[in-house]
Amino acid sequence: MEREFEEIKRPTVEAVEAMLGKPFKVLDDGFVRVVDYMGSDASIVQAARVSYGKGTKKRHQDRGLIRYLMRHKHTTPFEMCEIKFHVRVPMDTWRQWIRHRTANVNEYSTRYSIAIDAAYETSPDSWRLQAVNNRQGSEGFLDTEQGAKLSVKEKQLHELSRQIYEERLQSGVAREQARKDLPLCTYTEAYWKIDLHNLLHFLRLRMDEHAQYEIRQYAKIIGEKIVSRWVPLVWEAFQDYVLEAETFSRLEREILSALYKGNKDEALKLAEEFGWLTYKEGKLTGNIERLEFEQKLKDLNITIPWSSEK
Amino acid sequence: MEREFEEIKRPTVEAVEAMLGKPFKVLDDGFVRVVDYMGSDASIVQAARVSYGKGTKKRHQDRGLIRYLMRHKHTTPFEMCEIKFHVRVPMDTWRQWIRHRTANVNEYSTRYSIAIDAAYETSPDSWRLQAVNNRQGSEGFLDTEQGAKLSVKEKQLHELSRQIYEERLQSGVAREQARKDLPLCTYTEAYWKIDLHNLLHFLRLRMDEHAQYEIRQYAKIIGEKIVSRWVPLVWEAFQDYVLEAETFSRLEREILSALYKGNKDEALKLAEEFGWLTYKEGKLTGNIERLEFEQKLKDLNITIPWSSEK
Amino acid sequence: MEREFEEIKRPTVEAVEAMLGKPFKVLDDGFVRVVDYMGSDASIVQAARVSYGKGTKKRHQDRGLIRYLMRHKHTTPFEMCEIKFHVRVPMDTWRQWIRHRTANVNEYSTRYSIAIDAAYETSPDSWRLQAVNNRQGSEGFLDTEQGAKLSVKEKQLHELSRQIYEERLQSGVAREQARKDLPLCTYTEAYWKIDLHNLLHFLRLRMDEHAQYEIRQYAKIIGEKIVSRWVPLVWEAFQDYVLEAETFSRLEREILSALYKGNKDEALKLAEEFGWLTYKEGKLTGNIERLEFEQKLKDLNITIPWSSEK
Amino acid sequence: MEREFEEIKRPTVEAVEAMLGKPFKVLDDGFVRVVDYMGSDASIVQAARVSYGKGTKKRHQDRGLIRYLMRHKHTTPFEMCEIKFHVRVPMDTWRQWIRHRTANVNEYSTRYSIAIDAAYETSPDSWRLQAVNNRQGSEGFLDTEQGAKLSVKEKQLHELSRQIYEERLQSGVAREQARKDLPLCTYTEAYWKIDLHNLLHFLRLRMDEHAQYEIRQYAKIIGEKIVSRWVPLVWEAFQDYVLEAETFSRLEREILSALYKGNKDEALKLAEEFGWLTYKEGKLTGNIERLEFEQKLKDLNITIPWSSEK
Secondary structure (H helix, E strand, O other), rough: OOOOOOOOOOOHHHHHHHOOOEEEOOOOEEEEEEEEEEOHHHHHHHHHHHHOOOOOOOOOHHHHHHHHHHOOOOHHHHHHHHEEEEEEEEEHHHHHHOOOOEEEEOHHHHHOOOOOOEOOOOOOOEEEEEEOEEEEEOEEOHHHHHHHHHHHHHHHHHHHHHHHHOOOOHHOOOOOHHHHHOOOOEEEEEEEEEHHHHHHHHHHHHHOOOOHHHHHHHHHHHHHHHHHOOOOOHHHHHHHHHHOOOEEEEEHHHHHHHOOOOHHHHHHHHHHOOOOOOOOOEEEEEHHHHHHHHHHHHHOOOOHHHHHHH | OOOOOOOOOOOOHHHHHHHOOOEEEEOOOOEEEEEEEEEOOHHHHHHHHHHOOHOOOOOOHHHHHHHHHHHHHHHHHHHHHHEEEEEEHHHHHHHHHHOOOEEEEEOOOOOOOOOOOOOOOOOOOEEEOOOOOOOOOOOEEEHHHHHHHHHHHHHHHHHHHHHHHHHHHHOEOOOHHHHOOOOOOOOEEEEEEEHHHHHHHHHHHHHHOOOOOOHHHHHHHHHHHHHHHHOOOHHHHHHHHHHEEEEEEHHHHHHHHHHHHHHHHHHHHHHHHHHOOOOOOEOOOOOOHHHHHHHHHOOOOOOOOOOOEE | OOEEEEEEOOOOOHHHHHHOOEEEEEEOOEEEEEEEEEEHHHHHHHHHHHHHHHHHOOOOOOOHHHHHHHHHHOHHHHHHHHEEEEEEEEEHHHHHHOOOOOOEEEEEEOOHHHHHHHOOOOOOOOOOEEOOOOOOOOOOOHHHHHHHHHHHHHHHHHHHHHHHHHHHHHHOOOOHHHHHHOOEEEEEEEEEEEHHHHHHHHHHHHOOOOOOHHHHHHHHHHHHHHHHHHHHHHHHHHHHHHHHOOEEEEEHHHHHHHOOOOOOHHHHHHHOOOOOOEEEEEEEEEHHHHHHHHHHHOOOOOOOOOOOOO | HHHHHHHHOOOOOOOHHHHOOOOEEEOOOOOEEEEEEOOOOOHHHHHHHHHHHHOOOOOOHHHHHHHHHHHHHOOOHHOEEEEEEEEEEEEHHHHHHHHOOEEEEEEEEOOOOOOOOOOOOOOOHHHHEOOOOOOOOEEEEOOOHHHHHHHHHHHHHHHHHHHHHHHHOOOOOOHHHHHHHOEOEEEEEEEEEEEEEHHHHHHHHOOOOOOOOHHHHHHHHHHHHHHHHHHHHHHHHHHHHHHOEEOOOOOHHHHHHHHHOOOOOHHHHHHHHHHOEEEEEEEEEEOOOHHHHHHHHHHHHOOOOOOOOO
């Protein structure tokens, strides 16, 4: 008996069709545009079901299946969707971006062509201060007056760099060498193609508050404006199980367990054992593992069992 | 002023040196041997510190830094260690194994050489029963009497397959074709090389109780006998933050928060909203998300707020 | 001044649309179907031009650009096209297939579902003989009479394996274990998604005459029936610059150069130096590098400068 | 009977041991140091032999086997060797470098630490001119007098950029933002770990004359000073079969064949058919495929069969 094959059409997602080629603006002169895409929520279900065979077809609804896959990190079905963007990004942001290796990239070449005449500019009220507790982050802003001075000098530096760049070109210097002193924040453009699993990984890292402000703006646009409409069931599951989930280590679980029993003494004893409660001049020292756990407790509205002073 | 470079020697880990080339037996005729390795706990610290620069050198102790990296999934420093194994594995187990794509592989070729004359055999007391609640798993064992019958037939089938294989070879049939009807559980051998980050990912998935029994035996040997001695600080962190950690989704966290406040009603209301509490004939239906959460509550010794009957 | 963005639609390739979902039959019970695709010849040009910038737009025609990219192994633009197949393949062929790591895979799971009840069968006239000069290959066929006997036994073995498999299932043995003695050539199914660059790499290796017969049938279908219609300019360039191209080593180039000058003596002297001309009992020994070069010379209709006897 | 396993020690390559940690200087302030390595020529042979089984052990000598693997692009055994470098590189060179995705990277972070106070400087006689025939290349040098002026301005720009950078830091601006206008050629440092197969791929592309001058200097050091001593048999084969090999397309082979027969007319007819011989005002136009073939003919000392004028 001949097997009958279901008819197949390329999945079309109206919301993405409507945004094809249209730029979402990011930063002062950047953008993200969807150029092409493959698949939809249904493609993930389709791929998962080849694994599970026919037997499970009726038991799972699509949403439930997608949530199950996300929860259990069954990542291969998410690789069955693919999306291609055209982006315009400052080069220093782009450097962080392409550290994500599992993607396909074609970037504007300043060996072949004259560098894009635009660098990312900072408005007087956008100079961020060095974070105190986070060596790699920023928090708060410089006062606008001081910021204004920095912005003026930034502008002058951009102009000077460009002028020197063009002078070199006019002298006949090769583009590949002339560009060497352009500022790191010079804009570049690229096609960037990635599968949904790896895109979600990118979003998890780059939408995070620890990611640098600039790349976070791109990640948020991609997540909230694009992925959310392209694969809405995946996006919902991703928020529930990844973005807004919290992981508790073995140590943290033991303390949580004590706290739920109302056993504060045991909680303190455990924390002591873990080396989390060392004091200096009567004050708790800044043990990182403990501080991070305290934050998780706060997020659950659970009272921290140790006081910060002895 | 000339920069002074520290002297560098290849890191040597005595515990691994002592096991180089020695087989750890797995299953009835399989093994895992360490053939070569690169790096140690210290290599991870070394790589992380190039990222963080000199400024942080004194602030972190090695253990603390490794735990920090593990906790925050800063995975690139773990890629700086590499290990190479020689393994002997049933082919069906090997098929699961090589689904891990980020590794280097050289496998014994049954096109070039005569297939290994060994297939994985099942003792009468090792026939596992199909799990009821887990379509892809097993639980418990067939009684030994029935098992004995299956084992006899298994042996006969192995012998017949081999006999047919050799008959074909003697008739002059090409090895690449003669092998086609060997049983899936025929042993193969391979060199398998992988970096530590990807190895941990392999171990997380394959030491898990949902992994098939056979590959789990290999993963446990690699984890508990090899990685634990090669990079003991990493292994400790991996256990605390990955193997014995637990992740709570947005939904679960909301209920946890209500439970800590002692607000059982709110917990029930949330569960209701999430669609977790549907009843059939007065009994809670088997909502998977709820069941998984119930297990996590049990692990924390927290009472489940809904009864299974209405 | 506002930048104007060109309108973008997903590229549609009529020839592929027409074949979507339709199976190309391979072997006795296998198939390949296109399930989805992204991009076309034009997408490669589009991506390449973001690298080269506007300046080059008029200088290259699409065909010329694609040929240029192929010739110079500028592979990233080819990664901008993606294709997804549904395939049915004997498991031993599938094992060779998934050694290509840069692809996305969802395979039918015989842990979740009962194994497909079909194994690849060999007709009496299809038993291939072991190649004499190529340890991993086959050449010619067993005579049909002998073949018929092997085919009967093959059939019996398939039936017995299946019977034992089903017996185990009926005894309650878990699917993941029951399957262990199915023949290697049992059929499996999978979704397989890959970008065009990596697909061409797969085709180069698997359409090659050294690839095993079975996977070659799949590769030929994919290349000649699918890729050739999906991206015809790429396919033409791939044939000219890869499939039907020939590489000459430093040594071979030196001899070629001598031959074109008509200087046979120099050619012989070079071959001597390279250690290619050792004799045993007056006959040239089977130096592999020399034999391979001789074949290349034959392909160019160039007379081999050394005789096989001294 | 118990299987006996051969003793295994980590392979040690004296020439690499001797260079461990010692910097090879590159450009004005860059370097490459070997930090760790795994494997040697012998490891490739060892891995290849697990594929080929015992049967072939005596037939191939190591050198012959390595050459065979290289010639036939059997790349997996080369993946069994791994090497780790500490490099110091201008950021714009580093950007080209990390486009090679199959590698492990830890880079100095200018979010965590103050940017390295060094930018790549150009001496008056090192300003390269834009190549005329190669849009992405350079050829020849600017005269030193003009170069001197550019070098002075370069120095001033470097000083100004650094001064502005430090001013921002002193105002409290976060490092991650303050760095945004540093020149692209600011030095960075990284650990870079890669397997030998992928390293050879890197070297093929980056030692090529079309690679930018700066990265070529790094590639040459890595190839000629390090790889050549680490795995000398591989290096020899790589030169013979890759670096100094030449590939001829289907079209080129047809013409070569005609030329060897002394049939110039057929050669011309073929070139005509391929569209290589179009004339403008009596002169051959610059067909790229033909020009590249002409170069290959010159390399073989073969006379070009068409004159450049009609």
